[in-house]
Structures are given as structure tokens and as C-alpha cells.
Amino acid sequence: MKRVPVTIDGHITKPVKSHKFLGIITDEELRFKEQLASAVAKGTKYALACRRLAKPSLGVKNKFNCLLFNSIVLPKMLYGVDIWGARMVAELGKRAGRKGQGRVLERVLRTHAITASGAMRTTATDAAVAHADLTPMPFMLQTVCHRAYLRMTTLPPSNPIHREIRLAARQRKRHKSPLHFLVKAFGTHPKITEEILPLRHSPKWEPCVSTLIADSKEDAVQDAGRAAEEIQIFTDGSGYQGGIGAAAVLRRRGKPERVLRYHLGSDKHYMVFNGEQVGMLLGVELLNRERYVCSVYMGVDNQAAIQATTAFSPSSSHSLTDMFLISLDKTIKKHNLDRLSICWVPGHTNIAGNKSVDKEAKKAAEGNSSAVDQLPTLLTRNGAKIVLLYSKAALIQAFNTKLKAKIKADFTSTDRGKRLWRLDPSMPSGKFAALVNNLPRRHASVLMQLRTGHVPLNHHLARIRKIESPACPRCDSQHETVYQFILICPAYRAARQLMEQRIGRRQMRLEHLLANDKSLPHLFHFLNSTKRLQQIFGNLTPPTRGQPDPPRDVVTEE
Numbered sequence: 001m002k003r004v005p006v007t008i009d010g011h012i013t014k015p016v017k018s019h020k021f022l023g024i025i026t027d028e029e030l031r032f033k034e035q036l037a038s039a040v041a042k043g044t045k046y047a048l049a050c051r052r053l054a055k056p057s058l059g060v061k062n063k064f065n066c067l068l069f070n071s072i073v074l075p076k077m078l079y080g081v082d083i084w085g086a087r088m089v090a091e092l093g094k095r096a097g098r099k100g101q102g103r104v105l106e107r108v109l110r111t112h113a114i115t116a117s118g119a120m121r122t123t124a125t126d127a128a129v130a131h132a133d134l135t136p137m138p139f140m141l142q143t144v145c146h147r148a149y150l151r152m153t154t155l156p157p158s159n160p161i162h163r164e165i166r167l168a169a170r171q172r173k174r175h176k177s178p179l180h181f182l183v184k185a186f187g188t189h190p191k192i193t194e195e196i197l198p199l200r201h202s203p204k205w206e207p208c209v210s211t212l213i214a215d216s217k218e219d220a221v222q223d224a225g226r227a228a229e230e231i232q233i234f235t236d237g238s239g240y241q242g243g244i245g246a247a248a249v250l251r252r253r254g255k256p257e258r259v260l261r262y263h264l265g266s267d268k269h270y271m272v273f274n275g276e277q278v279g280m281l282l283g284v285e286l287l288n289r290e291r292y293v294c295s296v297y298m299g300v301d302n303q304a305a306i307q308a309t310t311a312f313s314p315s316s317s318h319s320l321t322d323m324f325l326i327s328l329d330k331t332i333k334k335h336n337l338d339r340l341s342i343c344w345v346p347g348h349t350n351i352a353g354n355k356s357v358d359k360e361a362k363k364a365a366e367g368n369s370s371a372v373d374q375l376p377t378l379l380t381r382n383g384a385k386i387v388l389l390y391s392k393a394a395l396i397q398a399f400n401t402k403l404k405a406k407i408k409a410d411f412t413s414t415d416r417g418k419r420l421w422r423l424d425p426s427m428p429s430g431k432f433a434a435l436v437n438n439l440p441r442r443h444a445s446v447l448m449q450l451r452t453g454h455v456p457l458n459h460h461l462a463r464i465r466k467i468e469s470p471a472c473p474r475c476d477s478q479h480e481t482v483y484q485f486i487l488i489c490p491a492y493r494a495a496r497q498l499m500e501q502r503i504g505r506r507q508m509r510l511e512h513l514l515a516n517d518k519s520l521p522h523l524f525h526f527l528n529s530t531k532r533l534q535q536i537f538g539n540l541t542p543p544t545r546g547q548p549d550p551p552r553d554v555v556t557e558e
Helices: 033-051 062-077 086-095 100-117 125-131 137-153 160-167 178-186 217-225 272-288 303-308 318-335 352-365 392-411 415-423 431-435 441-452 458-463 482-488 490-503 520-530
Strands: 006-008 011-013 018-021 024-027 209-212 231-240 243-252 255-266 296-300 340-344
Touching: 024 033, 033 062, 033 100, 062 100, 062 431, 086 100, 086 137, 086 178, 100 125, 100 137, 100 441, 125 392, 125 415, 125 431, 125 441, 137 160, 137 178, 137 392, 160 178, 217 340, 231 272, 231 352, 243 272, 243 352, 255 272, 255 352, 272 296, 272 303, 272 318, 272 352, 303 318, 303 340, 392 415, 415 441, 431 441, 441 520, 482 490, 482 520, 490 520
Parallel strands: 209 340, 231 296, 296 340
Antiparallel strands: 006 011, 018 024, 231 243, 243 255
16 A cells, blocks of 8 residues: 655655554554564573673573573563564464564573573573573463553553453454453453552551561460450461362350351462451451450451551552451441451461361361351342452462463473473473572583583584584493483493492482482582593582682592
């Protein structure tokens, strides 16, 4: 289509193929190709800057490189991805960032993963990413877009996006916006998600409660034992068998205990913290129905729920705390009380009221709620329990749990992933990053290369056509693989026997030598005494805790 300049009041506006608005380059077809190219250029620039900080044998450690990547490179590269990448995430799913125009994003991740882990450049992307404790690009895109989507679904009605995100839940066949793609990708309807207000209270607001949190668990138990109030209320929230429940118990001298239970729903939609909040609301309802109230003690076993009652800042599920404060304010005025003190009571202690409410909370988590006419009016409507709006924190937690399972399944779906998983069943996880956290850079790099098999031994060098023969240079009888080098080659028998004496014959397996922190010092002694990798990595003497790293160009004798 021919583009024609537009003239308004004598000012000529010439058409352009794309324009940058609020940091996002928008093109006339809304394909965001220019934006994607700009994002990749930014990511590559910063990833190469990080690579200057680390080489396989020296430089900053893995954890600092990953910290730089997660805090600088990713935010720069994926800025606005919930707009320009929403269609990619919705249509490609776990292939987003690997197929189509988005595959260039994974190149940036690969560059940094190889840098952070100290792997050779021939190492496969999934192996390098798993060892560097990074999230694969498709799942990283899903995580960023999911956070942005939940942030928009929890906006209050005063925000313009509140109405638009709800209209986007009605899918259309043509002319879909990024909001339509986000709803399609994640499915959580905006109407069933909680709303988080930008401002909870006025600056002059004063809470109608006072909080008491002891310095230690022992002091808290002693304070609870000394409580002499006539009415004592204990509340608790529990997660049990996939459900979330809340309970409150009121104890009064000379009268039987009174109990209220409330089943919130699945732990995919609510947190135990929400159960604690609802439990406090049930406790106020029990107090509201009492007569002749003089003194009240309320014990709660969750410090975060107690602190939320006096907080100004908005947070996930603050609406439940606000419901508690509204109900409590009415109850205080009804009984002419000054202020209610909420005390921290450690859970699973020998306090009678606390033990009783813990049992009731588990019953509630199993789905056993009190009669509707006994529940607070804020939790009922038209003679039935209301369905509380889903917690943003719980939805994020459920998404992350599901995402970890997807990452593991994706990693072990290939033969390479299965081999690494047999070597270390915790893969992919942060275990390897923790394993090399206190090691010098060259020790971490050689360990990474030995685990993947992409190490400067003749078998691998012949595969990448750097040398002609894959045979071992010392025995010339077998291919020089990692297994042959560490466990078989007769030229290194003396060093191998010394290592076997130190760790035991049963531990002379690659699964133990390359994945167990207790075997690593002996493995490094073996590598250092063979001098096989000296030219590349230098001195591989294991570091001593509290001592500086050994010089790179010094090789010690066993």
C-alpha cells in the first residue's frame, strides 16, 4: 500500500515503517520485528560485556555472572515482552524463543550460559543453561509474561487497563491485541483474581490493634502461658492434602470451647497466609457473638499475618486483612474495648488453645467448614459461602511449581539430558551452581567440561576436527574419553590408586566423582597430578578454605 503524507494545519507528517513509543518499536503490521531485533542487539551487547569478565580459567564466579544476567541483561532485553512477545508465547508455548523469529533470543542466553558455566563453545545450549542455573528462554518468556499478566489482572477499577483486560477475556477471531494473547496463554480469568489497591489507608489512619511479637520462641511460649485474660482466642491457617483451611477457637472460663472453620479452596489458588488471615476474621466473629466482654487475648502463630494488620503498603491478599480490620473495628465499638492486642504464639507447642485450633484448621483444609449461618457476613452471600478471589501470590507459586516440572521434563526429553540426569539426578537445578560456588573459576570450568564430555581430551578434540586421532596420548589403546581418562588409563594408575584410597573403591564412579562435594578435592588432586589439562587450566590443586586460590601457573606434585 502506498503511504501518503498527511498535512494538518500546514504541517506535513511523513509516514514511516516503524516508530518507537515508550521504549517499544511498533511497526505498521504489529509484528514487532524491529523491536525483536533491537532486544537481541541489547542482550548481545550486555552478554558480551559479561563475557569480558570471565574466561574458562579465570574471572568472576558463576553466581556473580548469573546475577549480572538476571538483574541487567534480561530486564534490558525483555523490556515490554508482554507486548511484543505475547503472540509468540501464546502460539508457540514451550517452543517460544526456539522456533520462528524468536529463536534469536536463545542465542543471547547461550552466549551467557557458556560464559557463566565455563563450558566449551561446542557445548549444547540446554546443558550449558542447566549447569549455569539459568531458565531456558521459552520458560523465561512465559515467566515474564505471566508476571505482567497477573499484575494487570489485579489492577483496581480506577486503572484504565482494568476494563480492557476483562474485555480481552472474550476471545475474538481477528485483530487480536497482546491482551488477548496473554489471556489465551495463561487462562486465569481476571474476574476471579484479587484486586490490589495502590493505596490502602489514608495518611492519618491508625490501626485498631496492637501487635506483640516476642524476640524468641521460648519467650513467646512463656508470654502465652502467663496470659490471664477472661477470653482467649487462638487462630490458625493450614495447608493439608491440597487444600487451605482456616479455624478459630474461643476459650472462656467455665464454658466449652467455641469453634469456627472455613475452607478456602485449593492451594493452587490460596496460600496458608490467606488461611491465617481468614482465621483472624473468624476469631473476631466469635468475639462479636460474646456477651459481657472485659478482657481479650488473641494468639496468632503467623508473624507475617500479625504485621500485615498495621501495614500501610498494599500487598497480595491485603483485602482479607482489611476485612479483618473492618470487622474488628465494629466489634471493638460494640464491646466498648480500647484496642485489641494480637500476640504471636509459636505453632506446634504445648499451649492448649494452639493445639486445639491446629486440629480444627486441618479439618477445614479437608473441606469441613462451619454452618453458613455461623460464619461472618463478609464470607457469605445469599445464604451460601462466597468464593474468595484468587491470591496473586498463590497463582505465582502454582505457576512456578508447574514451570519447574515442565523444565525438568523438557531437559530429560533428549538423550543428552537423560545422560546428564543419570550423572546427576538433581539436574536441572541449582545444585551444581551451589557445588561450584566456593571453587575458583578454573576448577568450576574443568568440572563443568568433564560432566558434559566437552573437554579438551582427544576423543572430543577429534570429534570437532581439531586433531586426527581420538586415541589416548599416553596408552594409545583406547579413545581418550572422560571415563577412560579418570577410571581406566594405566598411565595414571598411581594417582588413581591414591584417589581410591582416600574416597573408597565404591565411590570410584563418575556419578560420585563429578557430583559429590566430598569427592571433588580428591578429583582435583588427581587432575593436577596427571598434568593432562595443565596447559589450559594450570594448577588444579584444590583450594583450602580460608586460603587464597593457588596460582594458576604452579603445578604441585602428589
